[in-house]
Amino acid sequence: KKIIPHPTLDLAACNPPYKAVGAGLRNPDERMENARHECTCTLEDVAKAGRDVLRFGGRLCLCQRPERLADAMNVFRSYGLEPKRLRLVQQRINTAPSLFLLEVRRGGKPGLSVLPTLIIEDENGGFSAEMLEIYGNYKFGHEGGRADGRK
Structure with missing residues (x-):
């Protein structure tokens, strides 16, 4: 049974677990493990949920680690959610990005805008x-x- 019976949302946001199962250090605390790794929520789960709840033209915004960018773009596209805006996030000007912010649009046409990096x-x-x-x-x-x- 779906919580939202048909696609009606204009906007959804998600801060999913950052690491694929088996990647990075494991945490013996199950709650912490689930919060950081895709044990109970994968990028594919997020993409499927986005497809199911967003109306045509609706947007999903995601915060994720840079090493997952290619995975995110591929999985969202496979569910009809076109990457539209990308922004990298750096702690300081002289550090590598530690996060990316991605906006995808249900039924969107191809074309990605890359925004200036956000420096914290x-x-x-x-x-x-x-x-x-x-x-x-x-x-x-x-x-x-x-x-x-x-x-």
């Missing part, structure tokens, strides 16, 4: 200007603080 930290180890813009008041609690930290 500035040269002083604080949030970059873009991260402060993204977080806004959230970073400083909900007390009306500004993104630059001033009241």
Whole structure:
């Protein structure tokens, strides 16, 4: 039985387990193992669920590790979810990307836009200007603080 009986969603987001079963270090704690490895939720499961719940033109956004990029693109395409926007995420300017953000569209035509890399930290180890813009008041609690930290 499906939770959503027919495709009706415009947008879904998923932060699935990062590692394929057998890849990387194993965790003896089953809960931690399931959270980091595709023991109970694979990229294919996410793609199938996306196909089942998204209306035509609906979008699925995913956060994943760069080593899974080719797998993600292939599996989503095989389920009729076309990769449309890709953004790499780096902790600092001089580090390799540690994540990618991917938006796929159900029934989308081929054509991928690669966005500028999102840098999390500035040269002083604080949030970059873009991260402060993204977080806004959230970073400083909900007390009306500004993104630059001033009241």
